[in-house]
Amino acid sequence: MAELVIVDRYGKEHRVEGRVGVSVMETLRDLDYGVAAICGGMCSCATCHIWVDEPWIAKLPARQGDEQELLQELGSFKPASRLSCQVVFTEALAGLKVAIAPDE
């Protein structure tokens, strides 16, 4: 089991089993407090926006061009911002902590 720690939009922390081998978004969109992921992971909607807890940022592959461009258009963009559909969850990321960013 690889745990994912999620802080919802109200600041409440949840611990769930993350789906390994698929994007973090695939776990988050099944949760009531998760993300909408309207484009289904095509990197075109930004409704899967998360903030990655600081110690984990460097453990993730860097943002690619499309992801970077979409994120920078958001008012809630931070250095910790990622599109959860672009982050593949693996066993090595067990314990990954992310916060759900606000809807825009």
Ligand code: FES
């Ligand atoms: S689900 Fe649309 S950008 Fe991630």
